[in-house]
Amino acid sequence: MQAQIRGSDAFSYLAVTLEPGESVIAESDAMSSMAADLDLQARMNGGLIAGLLRKYLAGESLFVSVFKNNTPAARSMTLVQPTPGGIRALDLHNDTFYLQPGAYLASTEGIKLGLGFAGFVSWIAGEGLFRTVVSGSGTVWYGAYGALLDKQVDGEYIVDSSHLVAYEPGIKLKLQLAGGLFSSFFGGEGLVTRVTGRGRIVVQTRSLTGLTGWINPKLR
């Protein structure tokens, strides 16, 4: 399989070429174009219970789509997330990675998609009560709204709510005010997420709630 992230940082999309017999798993509605003779199978995402939980609690869909090339030649397709922004590829070798609700885009067959309880702190911080847990060996692609920033955390780091996209298992989330009471509520930062531990975190430069928060007062 060949996968290429194209379209610049602002409008990344994933171009995938599947060799005969190969398949790729993608989030529901992620396919933007494909060779007409690729097979699509909707698969319950980790069983009914896990799928339902993922749908209602993690903001992901009940089904994922499996695209398989049953033809004798290479076939191509494109995948994209709903928001304009960056896409990252992550290779896992028998390890685990956490994705925030909505971040999952696609994965290879060796990757297991699960649901993990992220804790009430994550929920209050606007990061969701649950998170998508990807594990196994293979490649995962995830997308965001805006560009993606990486940060290697060792100790403590602070991220504004609803900007966290993904993090390694060594990271824990804690909630706190951005500054004192005054600057937290009048400085527009409100609640932030304090991430502690050791590992990599990925942050998106924009947030959907930031955009809707800007639009809402203007709507009548």
Place this chain on the structure above:
Amino acid sequence: MKIEFTHQPGNTAATLQLAQGERCTTESGAMIAMSGGLDIETTTHKRGKGGLLKAAKRLLGGESFFLNHFSARQGAGEVVLGTALAGDMMAYRVDGDALMVQAGSFVACEEGVEIDTSWQGFKNLLSGESLFWLKLSGRGQVVLSAFGAIYPIEVDGEHIVDTGHIVAFQESLDFSLTKAGKSWLHSMLGGEGLVCKFKGRGTVWCQSHNPGSFGLSLRPTLKRRK
């Protein structure tokens, strides 16, 4: 008419240079700036052909597609065009062939290009997305815009494109609304729903992002309309 694109792909603007005597037609909301000496005329259809009846028909059909016609009668001038959604633009030259354009992607064209809004395309078929299509024919340059990046797909055989990702396609292609893969059930469950299948030889231009999907992702936190 000369076309120049700047600030691609994030904040693309198209500057159209009109020589004296030249005219161009643009989508009604696209003009950002223009030379002072240009004349503007607004119609609901092709210049000179926008009959009242046709306009009424279009309003009844729920379409509010107005066109602005810029003419450089007194001397050369320029029109700068932009779109509401962030993304790239492209130019195409219609030369006796026809180009089917998703109406939201139409930005501008030269005078020699015919705009047919009566083309029904996918309309008679059940589609959750109320896309409205333009058929551009005749001769001249066309400017199109997209939500996100634009990439061409050279179809030779059969290819599927999600309806929300189509910018334009050549008339030489046959198309049908159908399912992705072999099974309707799986296409629906997989969230793909109805997609467009192109057959034959020709080019489809796709936009990397789907405006409808982006809109829906805003819905949970957007205030309810009163």
